[in-house]
Amino acid sequence: MIRALLRSLLICLLLPGAALAVDPPKVTIESVTSPGGITAWLWRDETVPVISIQAAARGGSRLDPKPGVSRLMNALTGTTAGNYDPVGFVRQFESLSASLAINRTPAYDQISIRMIRDKRDDSADLIALSLTQRVIPDAAILQGRTTLKRQLQADQRQPGVRAEQTLAALFLGDQVPMITTPLLPRVDDITRDDMMAVSRDRLTRANLSVAVAGAISPAELAPLLDRLFGKLPPGEVAPPLPTFPERPQPGFYHVPVPGAPQSSLVTVLPGLDRRDADFWPAAILEHVLGGATFTSRLKIELREKRGMVYSTGSALRYGGLRPTWVTTAAMAPGRVAEAIAITKRLWAELRDGGITQDELDAARDYYLGASIVSLTSTGAMADFVGRLQLDGLPPTYYDDRRALLAGLTLERVNAAAKRLIDPDALVIIAAGETTPDLPPSLPLPPGF
Structure with a gap:
């Protein structure tokens, strides 16, 4: 399968405009259920004797018992399981x-596993021990606290991080205090019991989704699932996401970062779910606005024509607590006001004038080619399947999205631009030095 994908990619690279003409191999994703009732989606590939697994436990750090517990757990090293000492654990x-x-994220805990096919049983036993009998030594807690404090202190000096923290606080409101509460004063309050409670309460079968890719058959996978996850507690289904504010107050927010040599500019609109009928039209628009590496409108206007930014980009963010459509740029503090004016103009032009047929064709070819080049390892394949599960998409989506992209018309994409883009609703966040030409700032969220 991987070799076939690479052959298709080579044709796409060698033949201009070939992305639409090349039909990559069909992808079959099978549902496999273990004797114990654990279900996984399997993308079978025998190219290399490796099995990759992406499991996710829904809930995430929004359900932490205290702010920062998941952040501290992500910073830990030197943990072990069962009767192993930390060194022996790593060596095994x-x-x-x-x-x-x-990796514990706000929406789910992601479990990434890789093993060799011929050693899968012993590997599964060790991983199951790690998931169910974790040991966190005192030394690991002290090291983790020190690491996290340094990260948090460094974050205060990073304009990009401060802008993203403000974005999260504005769009999530006060509904997820475990995510938006400032953490630095609270790190020492986090205990071993807090961390063990996270493992016990969130890593449960009730919240588990499992995606597998690699050299394993359905008959072999079924017992392996029980071996890996069968000893997890049954648990209860995680509570649904809270009701977030409809949208933050539009306008300009400035986050002072004294002494920062550059500023970060973020503009944000509400995003959309991957299941939304306008998701792929929006993805085309996003690529034209800021996603294309060299030809996006933001890149041309801010960097190529004016040389005023160090970097720029955009993204449709999904799969977290709340989808957003974001543009980003980094620049000298004295260029922020000008960059805001240009970025707002580009948003308005995208809504009012849409895109051209050439821009549509280029963006579509990019996505069709990217669907091949991004899936050339079992790890990437398992991650792709896992994202389908988390986003509520069918196992046929790999093939479905090619048809969705091929069927897009210019009229459809430009109609989506008028529906989705409202320049007057933009939330504009600049983090960095305060300069006299900046517009007045709206009040920042508590803690900023």
Whole structure:
């Protein structure tokens, strides 16, 4: 499968305009249920004898018992499981060529697993031990607190981080205090019991989704699922997301970062779910506005024509607590006011004038090619399948999206621009030095 994807990619690279003409191999994603009732989606690929698994436990750090517990857990090293000492624990993983990583995000805890096919049973036993009998030594807690404090202190001096923190606080309101509460004064209040409670309460079968890619058959995967996850507690389904404010007050927000050599500018509109009928029209518009590496309108106007930014980009962000459509730029503090005016104009032009047929064709070809080049490892394939599960999309989506992209018309995309883009609703956040030409700032969220 991976070799076939690479062959298709090579054709796309060698033949101009070939992205629409090349049909990559069909993708089959199977549903597999273990004897114990654990279900996984499997993308089978026998190219290399590796199995990659992306599991997710819905809930995430919004459900932390205290602010910052998940951040501290992400910063820990030197943990172990069962009767292993930390060094012996690492060596056992190395001897099996296996890996386990857990990343706790606001919406879910992501469990990334990789193992060799012939060592899958021993690897699964070690990983199951890690998930159900974790040990956090005192030394690991002290090290984690020190690391997290340094990260948080550094964050206060980073305009990009401060802008993103403000964005989160504005769009999430006071509904998820575990995410938006300032953490630095609270790190020492987090205990081992808090962290163990997160593992116990969130890593449960009730909230688990599992995606698998690689060299394993459905018959082999079914018992492996029970071996990996069968000892997790049943748990209860995580509560639904809270009701967020409809949208923040539009306008300009300035976050002072004294002494910062550059400023960060973020403009934001509400985004949309991947299941929205206008998601792919919006993705085309986003690519034209700021996503294209060299040809986006933001890149041309802010960097190529004026040389006023160090970097610029845009993104449709989804899969977290609340979808957003974001543009970003980094520049000298004295150029922020000018960059705001240009960025607002580009948003308005995108809504009122839409895009051209050439821009549509280029963006569509990019996405069709990217769907091939981004899936050339079992890890990437498992991550892709896992995202389908989290976003509520069907297992046929890999093939479906090619048809969705191919069917887009200029009229459809430009109609979506008028529906989705409202320049007067923009939330504009600048973080960095205060300069006299900046507009007055709206009140910042508490803690800023």
